[in-house]
Amino acid sequence: MHSGLGLLPSLAAEKVTVRYGLFERSIPVADIRSYSETQKASSDLKSFLDYLSTEEKQKFQETLQVKMSLDIVALDKLINTGVGKQILSFASTAIARRDQASIQALRSAIIIGAKSPEGLGVVSFLEAYPSNQLVVDVSKISKLVGLANSSSSAADVPPKDxxxxxxxxxxxxxxxxxxxxxxxxxxxxxxxxxxxxxxxxxxxxxxxxxxxxxxxxxxxxxxxx
Structure with a gap:
């Protein structure tokens, strides 16, 4: 997969740049791994976390703990289904790259990240992403997450499937x-x-x-x- 992209196998994200409107912060991937394991934030990560509410910080920490052990063959088939391609295409719009390989890069990071001993998670995905920097537009990612939570939580509205x-x-x-x-x-x-x-x-x-x-x-x- 890497050779098909013309990327070096050793290339992986060292830094994540988070954009939200005019806000922008760059965080070393190593700092994110350390935070997921120790809950101690580096100065770079703390400058980002300071913009989050207590609830958002808790959700961020919980998200870092999600590590999925997946069937690689089934996962590969999944991302080649219609809905898999739609998710990758939508997610790719939130990733800033100078080339046109956003979808291929996402696909590569998902598969290689899932092959890690700890399974697929935020950190293993970042460490497998084939670029030394991953630039993410949070506002666009939020739209994707919003689709996943589109059902209303109002007390007077029946729960949706x-x-x-x-x-x-x-x-x-x-x-x-x-x-x-x-x-x-x-x-x-x-x-x-x-x-x-x-x-x-x-x-x-x-x-x-x-x-x-x-x-x-x-x-x-x-x-x-």
Whole structure:
């Protein structure tokens, strides 16, 4: 994949530049890894965190802890599906590059990051990104995240099925279909985000169908599968 992009295998992001309107901060990737492991922020990272609310800081730390052990073959198939290509295309608009390889670079970082011993997460993705700097427009990324949380949380509004209403919900479910296709398991776990936190810790021969971040109403669709 790297050779197809004309990129050196050793090339990886050393710094992340975050843009939000006129705001811009550059943070070493090594500082982000250190923060994820120790919760101690470097001066560069602290200057960024100071702009976040207490809740946003907590969500940022929680996001850094998400590390997914994925089936590489299923993941490769997933990002080549229609919905996978749409997500990559949308996400690529938030990445500033001088060339036209944003989508290919994202694809490469996802696959190589997923092959890391810790699995795919924010840090492993950044460390696999084929450029010495990753420039991200947060406002555009927020739109993608907003699509994933498009269902209303108002008390008087009935809960929606996030699998059918969210692009990220659809892609999570599609991955599970691809990863479980033509395979037999001795045990399966069906659940919501709480169950999803267990990941692939149930032992060999088992499969966790818990969907992280999705409402329990989605279980109705999983049972139909």
């Amino acid at each position: 996030n699998v059918s209403s969210s692009p990220l919900g659809k892609i999570a479910l599609q991955y599970q279909i691809l990863a479980a296709q033509d395979k037999q398991f001795s045990g399966c776990l069906f659940g919501d985000s709480v169950s999803a936190e267990l990941g692939n810790t149930l032992g060999s021969g088992t499969f966790n169908f818990g969907l992280n971040g999705l409402s329990t109403i989605s279980l109705q669709h999983l049972r139909q599968l």
